[in-house]
Amino acid sequence: EIVLTQSPATLSLSPGERATLSCRASQSVSSYxxxxxxxxxxAPRLLIYDASNRATGIPARFSGSGSxxxxxxxxSSLEPEDFAVYYCQQRSNWPLITFxxxxxLEIK
Amino acid sequence: QLQLQESxxxxxxxxxxxxxxxxxxxxxxxxxxxxxxxxxxxxxxGLEWIGSIYYSGSxxxxxxxxxxxxxxxxxxxxxxxxxxSSVTAADTAVYYCASEVDVFDYWGQGTLVTVSS
Numbered sequence: 001e002i003v004l005t006q007s008p009a010t011l012s013l014s015p016g017e018r019a020t021l022s023c024r025a026s027q028s029v030s031s032y033x034x035x036x037x038x039x040x041x042x043a044p045r046l047l048i049y050d051a052s053n054r055a056t057g058i059p060a061r062f063s064g065s066g067s068x069x070x071x072x073x074x075x076s077s078l079e080p081e082d083f084a085v086y087y088c089q090q091r092s093n094w095p096l097i098t099f100x101x102x103x104x105l106e107i108k
Numbered sequence: 109q110l111q112l113q114e115s116x117x118x119x120x121x122x123x124x125x126x127x128x129x130x131x132x133x134x135x136x137x138x139x140x141x142x143x144x145x146x147x148x149x150x151x152x153x154g155l156e157w158i159g160s161i162y163y164s165g166s167x168x169x170x171x172x173x174x175x176x177x178x179x180x181x182x183x184x185x186x187x188x189x190x191x192x193s194s195v196t197a198a199d200t201a202v203y204y205c206a207s208e209v210d211v212f213d214y215w216g217q218g219t220l221v222t223v224s225s
Contacts, residue, residue: 036155043204046211095168097157
């Protein structure tokens with residue numbers, strides 16, 4: 001099983017600041033890495049697929065990078081609605097899918 | 109745009125079988141583009157993939173749950189279903205259904221299932 005480790009567990013920032021979230025895989029997942037955003041009481045929303053491709057309707061302030069075992073989700077300038085929990089997910093050994101444990105992005 | 113909706117009992121007794129159905133609208137469950145998946149989230153915790161199914165009936169399960177999970181599809185009703193047997197309190201979670209194209213792009217709103225006597 002491929003284990004995804006996200007860091008930090010919690011990130012405290014202010015609106016307008018830049019957020020950098022990390023996801024590390026226990027073995028290479030090539031570029032088969034996705035990012036989701038989840039707000040309280042809501043289902044997760046797909047943000048990024050294949051490491052760096054924004055999903056339909058996702059603002060340009062969200063960007064993804066990385067390959068192999070190390071990946072980053074960057075939010076260039078935080079908006080109030082961006083404070084949420086973020087999960088990474090790999091499909092490298094599809095159909096077996098795993099998620100990271102999540103990073104909570106909170107308002108400082 | 110696809111829409112998915114979970115339905116089923118919100119309370120299940122320990123040792124019994126949890127049964128949920130996901131109804132798909134806005135598209136055909138028989139589309140060759142999609143798999144259909146179940147994901148769960150215990151209260152206050154992260155996401156866990158349970159398993160997925162193709163319209164043909166091919167299934168893939170999380171190895172940690174495989175012995176207790178059955179996912180099936182009913183193309184005539186545009187639905188797919190989840191059965192999880194021998195449930196315990198650890199199976200209490202919000203259960204989501206989602207469309208899957210290697211990633212989960214459309215999700216249902218989720219349904220909370222509590223395991224308690």
